[in-house]
Amino acid sequence: xxxxxxxxxxxxxxxxxxxxxxxxxxxxxxxxxxxxxxxxxxxxxxxxxxxxxxxxxxxxxxxxxxxxxxxxxxxxxxxxxxxxxxxxxxxxxxxxxxxxxxxxxxxxxxxxxxxxxxxxxxxxxxxxxxxxxxxxx
Amino acid sequence: xxxxxxxxxxxxxxxxxxxxxxxxxxxxxxxxxxxxxxxxxxxxxxxxxxxxxxxxxxxxxxxxxxxxxxxxxxxxxxxxxxxxxxxxxxxxxxxxxxxxxxxxxxxxxxxxxxxxxxxxxxxxxxxxxxxxxxxxxxxxxxxxxxxxxxxxxxxxxxxxxxxxxxxxxxxxxxxxxxxxxxxxxxxxxxxxxxxxxxxxxxxxxxxxxxxxxxxxxxxxxxxxxxxxxxxxxxxxxxxxxxxxxxxxxxxxxxxxxxxxxxxxxxxxxxxxxxxxxxxxxxxxxxxxxxxxxxxxxxxxxxxxxxxxxxxxxxxxxxxxxxxxxxxxxxxxxxxxxxxxxxxxxxxxxxxxxxxxxxxxxxxxxxxxxxxxxxxxxxxxxxxxxxxxxxxxxxxxxxxxxxxxxxxxxxxxxxxxxxxxxxxxxxxxxxxxxxxxxxxxxxxxxxxxxxxxxxxxxxxxxxxxxxxxxxxxxxxxxxxxxxxxxxxxxxxxxxxxxxxxxxxxxxxxxxxxxxxxxxxxxxxxxxxxxxxxxxxxxxxxxxxxxxxxxxxxxxxxxxxxxxxxxxxxxxxxxxxxxxxxxx
Numbered sequence: 128x129x130x131x132x133x134x135x136x137x138x139x140x141x142x143x144x145x146x147x148x149x150x151x152x153x154x155x156x157x158x159x160x161x162x163x164x165x166x167x168x169x170x171x172x173x174x175x176x177x178x179x180x181x182x183x184x185x186x187x188x189x190x191x192x193x194x195x196x197x198x199x200x201x202x203x204x205x206x207x208x209x210x211x212x213x214x215x216x217x218x219x220x221x222x223x224x225x226x227x228x229x230x231x232x233x234x235x236x237x238x239x240x241x242x243x244x245x246x247x248x249x250x251x252x253x254x255x256x257x258x259x260x261x262x263x264x
Numbered sequence: 265x266x267x268x269x270x271x272x273x274x275x276x277x278x279x280x281x282x283x284x285x286x287x288x289x290x291x292x293x294x295x296x297x298x299x300x301x302x303x304x305x306x307x308x309x310x311x312x313x314x315x316x317x318x319x320x321x322x323x324x325x326x327x328x329x330x331x332x333x334x335x336x337x338x339x340x341x342x343x344x345x346x347x348x349x350x351x352x353x354x355x356x357x358x359x360x361x362x363x364x365x366x367x368x369x370x371x372x373x374x375x376x377x378x379x380x381x382x383x384x385x386x387x388x389x390x391x392x393x394x395x396x397x398x399x400x401x402x403x404x405x406x407x408x409x410x411x412x413x414x415x416x417x418x419x420x421x422x423x424x425x426x427x428x429x430x431x432x433x434x435x436x437x438x439x440x441x442x443x444x445x446x447x448x449x450x451x452x453x454x455x456x457x458x459x460x461x462x463x464x465x466x467x468x469x470x471x472x473x474x475x476x477x478x479x480x481x482x483x484x485x486x487x488x489x490x491x492x493x494x495x496x497x498x499x500x501x502x503x504x505x506x507x508x509x510x511x512x513x514x515x516x517x518x519x520x521x522x523x524x525x526x527x528x529x530x531x532x533x534x535x536x537x538x539x540x541x542x543x544x545x546x547x548x549x550x551x552x553x554x555x556x557x558x559x560x561x562x563x564x565x566x567x568x569x570x571x572x573x574x575x576x577x578x579x580x581x582x583x584x585x586x587x588x589x590x591x592x593x594x595x596x597x598x599x600x601x602x603x604x605x606x607x608x609x610x611x612x613x614x615x616x617x618x619x620x621x622x623x624x625x626x627x628x629x630x631x632x633x634x635x636x637x638x639x640x641x642x643x644x645x646x647x648x649x650x651x652x653x654x655x656x657x658x659x660x661x662x663x664x665x666x667x668x669x670x671x672x673x674x675x676x677x678x679x680x681x682x683x684x685x686x687x688x689x690x691x692x693x694x695x696x697x698x699x700x701x702x703x704x705x706x707x708x709x710x711x712x713x714x715x716x717x718x719x720x721x722x723x724x725x726x727x728x729x730x731x732x733x734x735x736x737x738x739x740x741x742x743x744x745x746x747x748x749x750x751x752x753x754x755x756x757x758x759x760x761x762x763x764x765x766x767x768x769x770x771x772x773x774x775x776x777x778x779x780x781x782x783x784x785x786x787x788x789x790x791x792x793x794x795x796x797x798x799x800x801x802x803x804x805x806x807x808x809x810x811x812x813x814x815x816x817x818x819x820x821x822x823x824x825x826x827x828x829x830x831x832x833x834x835x836x837x838x839x840x841x842x843x844x845x846x
Contacts, residue, residue, distance in 0.1 A: 129545070129546075129564070131545060131546035131547075132544060132545055132546050132564075133546065134546030135526070135527075135529050135543065135546060136526065136527070138529070139488065139527055139529065160546075162546075169548055170546065170547065170548055173531065173548040173549065173706075174529035174530050174531050174549070175529070175530035175531065176488055176529040176530040177529060191450070191700075192450030192451050193450040193451030193607070193608075193646060193649065193650075193680065193682045193693075193696070193697075194450075194451045194607035194608050194613075194682055195450075196450075196693070196696050197607075197608045197609065197682060197684055197688055197693070198608070198609075199834075199838065201696075202833050202834050202835070205831075205833060206811065206831070206833050209831050209833075229489065229530075230448065230450050230530070230532060230700065230704070231448070231449070231450035231451065231452070231489075232276075232489055233276070233447060233452070233453035233455075233456040233487075233489065233490060234276045234277050234280070234453060234456075235450075235451050235452070235453055235605060235607035235608075235613065235680075235682075236277055236312035236453070236605075236606075236607060236613035236614050237277050237280065237312060237613075238607060238608075238613075245491075246280070247276060247277070247279070247280035248280065249277065249280055249281075252835070253809075253811045253833055253835045254809060254811065254835070257811065
């Protein structure tokens with residue numbers, strides 16, 4: 128197997144450690160795996176998991192799977208966007224929350240789902256989400 | 265002495281409902297009182313009435329549902345110490361109704377064994393099939409799998425035995441088995457639950473596949489969004505190595521096999537075989553034309569068999585019970601069972617496994633328990649995710665098998681089964697699926713990259729009330745063209761949601777276009793956000809639900825929406841029991 132096969136796992140490690148993938152890390156990986164930085168960039172920008180800018184202190188993921196959509200996941204996302212006045216993929220100016228959509232978390236039985244950091248919250252409503260976010264400081 | 269056990273359902277949804285706290289509390293109480301009862305965390309058993317707890321004492325099993333951490337003391341005091349069942353918390357009739365009509369082959373162990381303990385799996389007969397297979401010739405085993413009639417559960421339904429045979433025939437020395445656990449279909453969670461609840465069955469299936477085709481390396485490609493599954497796969501691989509089910513000279517045969525775990529990075533298209541391979545090679549996940557098929561030229565140009573999680577979990581059972589047994593289950597062309605992930609506006613959400621040939625109606629009103637809101641009528645069922653289609657209420661007597669489902673315009677897919685009632689707008693749901701496939705299109709071939717985008721733009725126009733009649737024709741033309749010309753499965757199937765809804769729900773499209781009306785009250789641009797005074801019962805529910813205080817209401821008075829403040833979040837529409845907001 129070629130070294131390049133390790134690229135995605137390595138990027139995942141970097142992101143796990145720093146929260147995002149910096150230019151210097153790309154340079155380092157390019158030397159280590161003997162591929163051009165552009166070949167790393169194209170992979171980073173292709174996969175939704177990777178980000179090139181630092182995330183907020185807490186990460187809010189709003190599931191936009193089919194079940195969540197039917198049960199009101201889009202309304203939740205729109206609400207949070209207007210509440211924080213940011214778009215998906217962005218971080219609040221105070222750096223506290225970053226807001227992201229996810230295609231499906233595979234726990235459709237508890238739709239609609241919102242994940243804050245590592246905590247899953249099911250059967251979410253606009254009323255409940257405000258309460259929950261207060262817990263994160 | 266009979267075994268004393270407490271089983272706690274701790275899959276992703278169980279954990280979010282507090283399964284870990286429940287587990288810790290039981291564990292503490294048991295050790296404090298120095299009792300000999302094992303407390304076990306299991307995977308999801310399928311029904312989401314978390315936390316589910318089974319207490320097994322003296323051979324008698326009692327199931328508790330919706331257990332909260334604060335209930336643990338009561339169950340412990342009364343039931344475990346004094347043998348008195350806590351009636352308040354026992355699983356009700358629905359629990360029975362959910363499980364009774366099912367036939368659990370793949371999910372046999374889910375929720376019943378400890379997925380983090382290989383000995384529990386071995387006790388159920390685990391790895392016996394592997395031992396049996398290693399005494400036979402690979403060709404014989406392939407014949408057995410072919411005879412069973414097993415078809416790929418990832419969606420397309422390609423015969424598994426045939427795929428293996430193709431790879432077996434190749435003379436390359438290096439070959440690969442890949443377990444596709446990149447379950448990207450929104451609305452599907454079968455694979456996650458199997459991996460969380462019974463990871464060893466998948467691993468055993470993979471080793472058997474490796475032996476049959478002559479591969480020594482297996483790779484599990486799992487979504488990074490499934491942390492619990494990933495953790496359990498890692499544990500399972502380690503334990504299987506310790507027992508020498510993985511490694512050199514398995515069961516003293518000449519066969520060696522290792523399994524690596526790779527995490528996907530969030531790209532739906534990587535569920536497609538050739539894209540998955542590109543991703544494993546450290547590239548963008550873009551498909552390439554087939555042939556050559558991966559079974560001939562796959563990962564690093566070597567023959568590669570890619571099987572879905574559920575397909576692999578079927579393998580040990582088929583070997584254990586024989587192809588004849590398996591081929592008796594199901595219909596003529598679709599053998600065995602299929603796991604479905606029930607979700608949406610249905611009463612019992614969760615995982616069900618039913619024999620092929622069961623009708624959609626039987627599934628919804630049997631294990632599904634009927635509609636979630638009895639006052640709302642069933643409108644459609646979405647099968648097969650963004651590649652599938654919407655089957656209308658009038659066709660719910662269709663039997664579930666590959667051919668019958670395809671005939672409706674949907675596809676079997678991997679097992680997503682979303683039930684939709686009148687509160688779902690069919691144009692909006694189509695727009696939803698298309699916006700998903702547009703976002704996930706890899707961009708390689710123009711029909712998918714450009715064609716889907718154009719279709720989405722038309723749907724956006726229609727949901728805003730700016731559509732015209734010619735748009736319908738345009739949609740149909742684009743859909744058929746993309747279906748014919750796209751490079752891979754993603755593009756070929758992406759028009760299915762459009763075509764099925766155009767076929768079955770044209771009237772709803774026309775309503776949006778001609779009357780500027782969305783009967784399901786979903787398309788916000790077509791809504792007025794105004795209280796219909798004749799319908800308002802002055803209950804104040806909308807007032808309480810509004811997150812931005814845009815509703816004026818006092819006891820005994822009709823509510824009023826202040827449109828300047830309203831953010832159109834629809835919270836009021838959802839809570840209003842009187843349908844009084846338009």
